[in-house]
Every structure is written in structure tokens, then in C-alpha cells.
Amino acid sequence: MSLNKEKLVEDLSKVFTREQSEEVSADKSIERLVNGIASAVDVxxxxxxxxxxVSTTGSATAQTGAGTGNIT
Structure with a gap:
């Protein structure tokens, strides 16, 4: 599966929209933005x-195949 750039843009837009309407603790704006962006990029x-x-050697029957894994 390829990375979903459209979902990232959507998530980042939500972060900025949420911040745009923030009226409490404006002095913590950078912290909220950075945390929101970091979370969106992490996802x-x-x-x-x-x-x-995958291929292995060193046994009577060498093994080959494909593997798929998630990024963690």
C-alpha cells in the first residue's frame, strides 16, 4: 500500500483549523500545532x-519468498 498523501493533507488541515478557532491559551499555540503536526505525520x-x-542460504533447501510488514 502506498502512503496516503490526501489523508495527511486532510489531517493537517484539521490541525490548523482547530488552532484557528482557539481562544484559550494562545501562548501555547506553537506547542499545540507541533504536537498536531507530529501526530499527523506519525500516522x-x-x-x-x-x-x-527474502532469500536464505546455508541449508539443504534454500528458501525464497516475499514479505510484507508495517512500519513501526
Missing amino acids: FVKSGQVNVT
Whole structure:
């Protein structure tokens, strides 16, 4: 699965929209924005998958195949 850039844009838009209407603790704006952006990027990166080809040697029957895993 490829990374979903549209979802990242949507999540970042939500972060900025939420901040735009913030009226309490404006002095903590940078902290809220940074945390929101970091969370959106974290979800974006972890939504990807890595596909690999696996081969082994050193046994009577060498093994080959493909693997898929999530980014953690």
C-alpha cells in the first residue's frame, strides 16, 4: 500500500483549523500545532508498508519468498 498523501493533507488541515478557532491559551499555540503536526505525520508514515524479497542460504533447501510488514 502506498502512503496516503490526501489523508495527511486532510489531517493537517484539521490541525490548523482547530488552532484557528482557539481562544484559550494562545501562548501555547506553537506547542499545540507541533504536537498536531507530529501526530499527523506519525500516522502517515506508519500507514505505509514495506515489501521485501527474502532469500536464505546455508541449508539443504534454500528458501525464497516475499514479505510484507508495517512500519513501526
